[in-house]
Amino acid sequence: MESAPLAGHRGPGSQRRATTRALHIAAQVRTSYQVDLGGIGAFLPARVPTDDLPRALRPYLLACGELPNRYPQGGGGVREWLDRCFRTDPPAVRQAVEALDAAEADALMTALAVLGHTYRWDSVPPLAERFAERSIELPPGILGPWSQLARRLDQPRVGSAWSLHLTNWRMPDRQGGDSYRAGELNRPVLRIAHTWLAPPLADQLESFSLAFVLMEAMGAAVLDGLVDAIECAAADASDGVLAALDRVHIAIMAMTLGFSRNVRPRTVDPTIWLEVIQPTFAWGAEACDAGRIGGGPSGMQLGIIQALDAAFTVGGRSGMAQMAGAARRHMPRRHRRFLSTLDQAGPLLRAFVTDGGSPELAARFDACVLALARFRVTHRARGAQYLRNRSPSEVPRASTGLTIGIHDDPVSTFDQSMNERIAETYEAMLDPDQRREVGHPHVVGT
Ligand code: HEM
The missing domain is CATH 1.20.58.480 (Methane Monooxygenase Hydroxylase; Chain G, domain 1)
Structure with a gap:
């Protein structure tokens, strides 16, 4: 000081x-x-978080949309499915990550953190053995871009309050990228952007x-x-x-x-x-x-x-x-x-x-x-x-x-x-x- x-x-x-x-x-x-x-x-974020990404990166957004069907108990878990979806780390994805603007980088970081964290636990409530795991082998198509983006943003490669809360929202009456004022935000005008639970529990995750x-x-x-x-x-x-x-x-x-x-x-x-x-x-x-x-x-x-x-x-x-x-x-x-x-x-x-x-x-x-x-x-x-x-x-x-x-x-x-x-x-x-x-x-x- x-x-x-x-x-x-x-x-x-x-x-x-x-x-x-x-x-x-x-x-x-x-x-x-x-x-x-x-x-x-x-x-x-300076603007309403963006909900679109360049074509090579859209599979990450699509996968997030699929989570409520697979991640909650009874949905079969997400690991095997994500292993299949993101088996490789193609050069086109690496190039697309490099070219992202700041708002897109935040959007991808949020999607990758959501996929990374749900992969880490496979389903909720998690099985007891998940807690004993000390090392998580993420599929190359998640590990590669997540590490690359984390380096670019100079942040650890793990979900944070920024990626999993503060950039994971939308306003149903606005497009991603629109302007807003902090004073306009209240519970009724906000929705979570990516959820991983299904109704009715999704509402509680959203509120939290x-x-x-x-x-x-x-x-x-x-x-x-x-x-x-x-x-x-x-x-x-x-x-x-x-x-x-x-x-x-x-x-x-x-x-x-x-x-x-x-x-x-x-x-x-x-x-x-x-x-x-x-x-x-x-x-x-x-x-x-x-x-x-x-x-x-x-x-x-x-x-x-x-x-x-x-x-x-x-x-x-x-x-x-x-x-x-x-x-x-x-x-x-x-x-x-x-x-x-x-x-x-x-x-x-x-x-x-x-x-x-x-x-x-x-x-x-x-x-x-x-x-x-x-x-x-x-x-x-x-x-x-x-x-x-x-x-x-x-x-x-x-x-x-x-x-x-x-x-x-x-x-x-x-x-x-x-x-x-x-x-x-x-x-x-x-x-x-x-x-x-x-x-x-x-x-x-x-
Ligand atoms: C309702 C369930 C919650 C529980 C059980 C809880 C628990 C904790 C724990 C254990 C910590 C210590 C740091 C850590 O281990 O991560 C912490 C820190 C903190 N939490 Fe929470 N938290 C809850 C909700 C919230 C919410 C909704 C907010 C704000 C919107 C919040 C704001 C904070 C802040 C600012 C700190 C830093 C501590 C400080 O500076 O005094 N927490 N919380």
């Missing part, structure tokens, strides 16, 4: 340098926000997956306020910071309420989630540590929470804090770029608020951090509700991904890692008295 650019008690020359530097960082944040967040101002899209869509208002707050801090405009932090605070609370409403037993049944929905998202093979479930999408790969941690300098030594850094590798390069500008700007914002000496500003800063902690408290309660049914010996019911090993008791491991992260969030508050809420956590919307 850089030292605080506006930290005071220096001579006029160094003060000027600090101000210049702060303005420079704030300008970088603004530019990256405009360029790297694709005009949409959220960690979402779209919850991540909606979270990032609501995050757009958070980012808008954060970028303004940073810019006003660099320009020494206290009132502007105050107003912007107000908007951030309101937007975080709305996001938490949305999270709480989008995944609850009425929309996603916890038993169905554990048995039929969750397993496909884990990868759980080729992990460095044989006792862990490695790979697959995780909430830690959500840009909006990463952005809040960076802007309010929520640091920490917890396992979750360390893993959150590593989780950025699964995000698109341009999103990582934006987050690294926020890493630079967070200390600037904090220093501006502490050095300014305004109790009102400090209270507003703390209200934002508290709102982030409340998201975490709400997520801890909701996550535990979904993990609760599983006994530690039931290996086939794994975690959402990374933090819960296959031999761990899921709820207590989850609680412990979330508690550490929540405590680290409270520590980022400026007023130590405010941190007292640690003992009285406030769950939103349950």
Whole structure:
């Protein structure tokens, strides 16, 4: 982390340098926000995800469409069929992958992640022996382009929050490639693009997956306020910071309420989630540590929470804090770029608020951090509700991904890692008295 650019008690020359530097960082944040967040101002695709690909790559889309008939129990499983469909890795496919534009590359990555993950488990609920597999031999026609594309996108060759949630949606009233605004996205206007379950369970998979899209869509208002707050801090405009932090605070609370409403037993049944929905998202093979479930999408790969941690300098030594850094590798390069500008700007914002000496500003800063902690408290309660049914010996019911090993008791491991992260969030508050809420956590919307 850089030292605080506006930290005071220096001579006029160094003060000027600090101000210049702060303005420079704030300008970088603004530019990256405009360029790297694709005009949409959220960690979402710049346009409605495309649903078409060049001819040589269309078999991947067609195969995804066939999954609901074959992947759920009773459908015969997908491995033998995908082995037959994608026996070879022809040069025409390699050339087509090379020529894709950015939106098409995302679309293919989503299709390959869907095919790769369903191949990995063969059917759901998965057979017990699938969990013991440590190495998955994908058919050459999936392995080749998936590896090639992952290299091109500089991401690991495994499904991620980006490929399996944030680019796996459509709007029935728009074409792929059409423009949209983050504020237009709500549950009724969205559909999952590729599902692998059949009705009626497909609805629950859809609700679960779209919850991540909606979270990032609501995050757009958070980012808008954060970028303004940073810019006003660099320009020494206290009132502007105050107003912007107000908007951030309101937007975080709305996001938490949305999270709480989008995944609850009425929309996603916890038993169905554990048995039929969750397993496909884990990868759980080729992990460095044989006792862990490695790979697959995780909430830690959500840009909006990463952005809040960076802007309010929520640091920490917890396992979750360390893993959150590593989780950025699964995000698109341009999103990582934006987050690294926020890493630079967070200390600037904090220093501006502490050095300014305004109790009102400090209270507003703390209200934002508290709102982030409340998201975490709400997520801890909701996550535990979904993990609760599983006994530690039931290996086939794994975690959402990374933090819960296959031999761990899921709820207590989850609680412990979330508690550490929540405590680290409270520590980022400026007023130590405010941190007292640690003992009285406030769950939103349950
Ligand atoms: C309902 C079932 C859910 C369960 C059981 C659950 C469980 C977990 C677990 C175990 C982690 C730790 C990282 C990992 O192992 O992957 C995690 C992290 C996270 N999850 Fe969830 N999750 C659920 C739903 C969601 C949803 C719907 C969202 C957002 C839309 C979400 C957002 C997050 C975030 C932001 C983190 C990072 C932790 C933090 O920064 O505090 N989760 N979740």
